[in-house]
Amino acid sequence: xxxxxxxxxxxxxxxxxxxxxxxxxxxxxxxxxxxxxxxxxxxxxxxxxxxxxxxxxxxxxxxxxxxxxxxxxxxxxxxxxxxxxxxxxxxxxxxxxxxxxxxxxxxxxxxxxxxxxxxxxxxxxxxxxxxxxxxxxxxxxxxxxxxxxxxxxxxxxxxxxxxxxxxxxxxxxxxxxxxx
Numbered sequence: 182x183x184x185x186x187x188x189x190x191x192x193x194x195x196x197x198x199x200x201x202x203x204x205x206x207x208x209x210x211x212x213x214x215x216x217x218x219x220x221x222x223x224x225x226x227x228x229x230x231x232x233x234x235x236x237x238x239x240x241x242x243x244x245x246x247x248x249x250x251x252x253x254x255x256x257x258x259x260x261x262x263x264x265x266x267x268x269x270x271x272x273x274x275x276x277x278x279x280x281x282x283x284x285x286x287x288x289x290x291x292x293x294x295x296x297x298x299x300x301x302x303x304x305x306x307x308x309x310x311x312x313x314x315x316x317x318x319x320x321x322x323x324x325x326x327x328x329x330x331x332x333x334x335x336x337x338x339x340x341x342x343x344x345x346x347x348x349x350x351x352x353x354x355x356x357x358x359x360x361x
Contacts, residue, residue: 182238190239193229194248198259205229213258213267217250220257246346261344264301271342271350276331280307280349282359283318284325292327293361297354304342304350307331328360 197220202209205223209215217236224231240248240257249260261269282297282305297305308314311326318324334354335341342350 182242187239187242190229190231190235191243191247193224194239195259195262197224198248198257199262200264202265209258209265209267211268213263213269214251214256215258217255217257249345260346261304261348261350262306263303266303269344271344273340274343275335276341276349277309278330278332280309280329280331281311281314282307282327282329282354283314283316284327285318285322286325287322289325289361292359293356296356296359297327297329299352304352305354307349307351307354309347309349329354330358330360334358 197204197207198209198213198215202215205227207215207220207223217233221231221233221236236257237250237254240250247259247262248257250257258267263269284292299305306317307329308317314326315324318326331341331349334351339351339353344350
């Protein structure tokens with residue numbers, strides 16, 4: 182499969198399943214699920230040719246595992262990263278001692294003042310390991326990796342969730358829990 186095509190489909194799916202389903206007049210339920218047949222039809226109608234085989238390939242081979250099917254593959258949703266309101270029914274999980282966040286230098290000043298904020302997303306995204314955080318931070322330039330004292334945050338009452346694709350989620354990370 183042509184990786185450029187796959188990347189383009191993945192980006193478009195991120196747009197319609199995480200941020201703007203109205204782009205193709207797609208309906209998501211309260212948990213972020215879209216009907217697969219409706220998604221395929223509306224993508225194709227809007228010039229993004231898609232079929233079940235290609236969709237299955239993108240879901241299975243997306244390097245970040247951003248999308249998931251329900252058990253019978255009749256519905257699909259983004260695993261996390263929504264800027265629209267959806268209820269993912271995530272269960273609270275106790276994190277390991279440290280989690281990591283990849284960013285770039287131009288965000289550091291703001292982070293040092295305000296901590297990590299979810300901004301337009303539903304959660305702050307954290308990684309279990311430095312390697313993943315490096316990849317995330319590297320998308321926008323030279324990555325800077327922040328170490329988050331997640332265990333201390335959890336002990337202090339902050340909630341953590343683990344998405345289906347192993348991204349750690351929390352509402353905010355105050356400055357005092359960040360090692361720069």
